[in-house]
Amino acid sequence: MPSLVEAATSQVGRKLLTGITGLLLLFFLFFHLAGNLTIFGGEHAMNIYSMTLHDLGWPLWIARIGLALVFIIHAWVGISIWWRRRKARPENYHVYSSKGEPSRQSLSSRSMAITGIILLIFLVFHINTFALGDTGTVLIDGREVSDLKTLVIETFQNPLYAFGYAIIMLLLAAHLGHGIWSSFVSLTMKSRKCSDLMYTIGATVAILLALGFLFIPLYIYFTGGCGAMIAGSQCV
Numbered sequence: 001m002p003s004l005v006e007a008a009t010s011q012v013g014r015k016l017l018t019g020i021t022g023l024l025l026l027f028f029l030f031f032h033l034a035g036n037l038t039i040f041g042g043e044h045a046m047n048i049y050s051m052t053l054h055d056l057g058w059p060l061w062i063a064r065i066g067l068a069l070v071f072i073i074h075a076w077v078g079i080s081i082w083w084r085r086r087k088a089r090p091e092n093y094h095v096y097s098s099k100g101e102p103s104r105q106s107l108s109s110r111s112m113a114i115t116g117i118i119l120l121i122f123l124v125f126h127i128n129t130f131a132l133g134d135t136g137t138v139l140i141d142g143r144e145v146s147d148l149k150t151l152v153i154e155t156f157q158n159p160l161y162a163f164g165y166a167i168i169m170l171l172l173a174a175h176l177g178h179g180i181w182s183s184f185v186s187l188t189m190k191s192r193k194c195s196d197l198m199y200t201i202g203a204t205v206a207i208l209l210a211l212g213f214l215f216i217p218l219y220i221y222f223t224g225g226c227g228a229m230i231a232g233s234q235c236v
């Protein structure tokens, strides 16, 4: 009987690991988008949301460590699958084909490794900008709370950040467009009909999710942070 490590590092084990971790990251992204959209809620909605999270204390840290591990495993295994496939492919192999099954080769699928690596690099900058960013404080019901909302609004006044984020969110759409379907195929016994449907659903979810994220920096940039959708903005 193979050990757990042997099973996890086998071809099938690797595909399963990327599938499971990919879906966990997808759940995180939904949660994160919902949290980010609180910027369009009441005047203090985003800061109250962030305060509520931080008030969780050690469970938040366990969730953060778990999330970091999931990101690392997903990236590590994903890159190793890509590397093995690359080594197995003959030089100058430009024709993409698959045996029997309908081919899902597309620009999105062929660029999974590169979009994934760019997203990882983005994450380092992103966490440094917001999670570790220098926020001021704001008084909410007599309590001094980190003013994350103002940090987000100020950051996206800068065109470099606003458009840089917009481009990264397009890469996120490309990565998820293939990734959601691929996770589904890895985790289920696909039938062709089901797989076709899942490809369409996966691509639609990817585009909607990325549009949700993309809307925030662009809205803030083009309204100068004073748009009607942002309650309590200090603009005149």
Ligand code: HEM
Residues within 6 Å of the ligand: 032, 036, 050, 053, 064, 119, 123, 126, 127, 130, 131, 132, 148, 152, 165, 172, 213, 214, 216, 217
């Ligand atoms: C326009 C898009 C995005 C905006 C405005 C945004 C905003 C934020 C903010 C404000 C925080 C700090 C939260 C806090 O400290 O309470 C944060 C943290 C974080 N974001 Fe994003 N985010 C965006 C896209 C993304 C994407 C696409 C990913 C993943 C690929 C991501 C992953 C993370 C992670 C891992 C953290 C750290 C979570 C933590 O420490 O609790 N974000 N983001």
